[in-house]
Amino acid sequence: MASVDADESVAGPGGQVRVRLAEGVGTLLEGDGRPFHDAAVRPARPAEVAAWLERVRPSRAGLTVGELLLAPGVPATLDSGGLDRHTFLCGQSGSGKTYSLGVLLERVLAETSLRVVVLDPNSDYVGLAQVRDGADPTLAARYADVPAQVAVWGNGPGADRPLRLRFADLEGPARAALLGLDPIRDREEYAVLAELLRAQEDGQPLMTGADQLLEADSPGARQLGARALNLGVLDWQVWGPDQPSLVQELRQPTARCTVVDLGSLDTVQEQRLVAEAVLSTLWASRLSRVPCLVVIDEAHNICPAEPANAMTRLSSERAVQIAAEGRKFGLYLLTSTQRPHKVHENVVSQCDNLLLMRMNSRADLADLGRLFSFVPEGLMAGATSFRMGQALVAGRIMPNVAYVRMGERVSREGGADIPRTWAAPRPPS
Template sequence: MSDVTTPGDGLVDELAEQVASYRSTRERLERGTLPLATSVDGVTFEFQASLHELTLERGCYVMLDGDDGARLGQVTDIASDSARVDMNREGGGPTSIVLRIARGSGLILDHVGTSFHDVRVRLAEPHEVSAVLAGPNPDRAGLTIGELLHAPGVPAVLDSGGFNRHTFMCGQSGSGKTYSLGLLLEQMLAETELRVIILDPNSDYVGLSRVRPDADPMVSERYRDVPDQVAVWGNDERADHLLRLRFAELDTNAQAAVLGLDPVQDREEYAVLADLLRQVGADRQLIESLDQLTGSDSPSAQQLGLRAANLGVLDWDVWAGDQPSILQDLDKPNARCTVVPLGSLGTVEEQRLVAQTILSRLCRWE
């Protein structure tokens, strides 16, 4: 039986050749896409690159090589994009080819402020990154927390001067936040003279006052003087001082919160409390502790004392009595670092009270 050729077979073969030619031309053009960057403001840059054998990724360091020298940059975003190219086919009319390329943006880390156009982009070598980033600010301590992910062997160094303002650390559960913060705190205590106050809900950092016996000798030597500068205020055997407060030290809002008073819903009792607290002697408030409420001659004070007793507030361990208060230490610190393991307190209400009171006191310092 002989093969039968239909008129459509030739058309199919021709179409397949055209598709193969299109793909070949497209790949050749895509591979020929030059890795070029442009910056208008001298602070950020945009770039293009071929998707074939792409070496650039988000976070990586790049060298931007121009006629006026090389700049260090860091890629902050990269994604695939398309670009249409119009061409004339051999023996035919014009055609368009859609190229798939990489486009992205980044920040300039060196020679900031100078604009440029169409400079070459290449992956930076670790020694090139180190030349710009590894050295700390000469008048401030550098805090080494590891090495750069995209520049192996180059230390990751934080400028300690950046911690004079708010810093936010976040991550998923199990991502290493506790360990990373512990390392950062150790570096701050060993390399700077910054005052540190730690509200520690899970008692993760009570060990800052001790050096592990199996620690590296060089690291131990750098940390040698730190334990004497750390004081732990808690409610268990690991604490240097008992974590205590005085009712009289609390501001009116905190005192009302302890007694479960709302300034609107419980306006009469709230007003009674505020009035009692305004009655001061020569050097102290009329009501210095909750125990005084129950023993007061004032019926209103007795009612507040009864409320405290019903709420179980009188049984809280956090009340100082004749013990020192942590707020006294915050105002006149005996140690550079104060660790407050909130989880050592018996109730959530006590933990909230201590955290609120300490934060309120710190806000007065700003």
């Protein structure tokens, strides 16, 4: 707010506002900051807000994602350095969450050199390498070098590389979970799997075909092959022993931004497997200490509070581990969801940045208020009245909590809502 002399009239429906005691958090844009007995205050004008933000702007790259909702025309610029803290983005269906995440990713790619890995379950970000027609010329110019730095791994028509894994790429727990093996209940088959993995030649995946196991000399190996065959695992599209592996790309990246198009896979089981493989590989590579923004969209499916199966339990545990310990190795999470209460609390509680879009559920807002206690309760409650594309932004990326109206996308949107042609008026009969 801006201070005025005690006898100065304040324009507005309330007339003059005289303050004797003020509680809460705010910023005094004018004056010497000394305590006062009486003071008249007024909302700061957009020009004053812009001038103050310019004075306190950090030296790090700014990510201008839109404009301040309560100061029209003033850019909403996030501190890119704040992304070294984990970030939580949430909003109910129809709030503009997917679009807004795209805006943020575009600005990160255009304004910083941070590596980005995106788990994309709905194929929403496969167009990050394509500048859309009609994009703002200034934004497009800043984005000009980005498309060459983006690689999409998927099975859709626009993918740069087929999304493939090798069974040998997976860690032991993931291999066992894939086959539904329990080390105690299925101890004989589990031991056979462990022995086969120890004996296999480097780079030669175990499951190139069912005959390899079904026709093996060992009865245990034949049982393992029958299990794989019965589960349908060998028929999955994701296996590609003769093609480049996503895991190898994550270990030795050839692109700065890797979009993993989970939505292009045929089955949910394959999506969960790939998500687990990505998180485990990034964690295993942590000692390289290369800063990386790990984006988990629809996080309630990949790191849920209550995993429904062994594979999802592994990915959830890995996400929790990255949330708890990843920062010191340069692994920074950005999780996005429309169901905040269904995301593992040990992931959300480690986030220091919040982007909150429209949320009508008071129960969800109460949970978020508990986990992000640095956000004033009154500002949090404002999320119930947000329109599409409006958000509350708080944390290290924006130390002064603000309402933001998200700006335009530069790249093409991947996913899209189903057209509402069914709602068109029917012609008279």
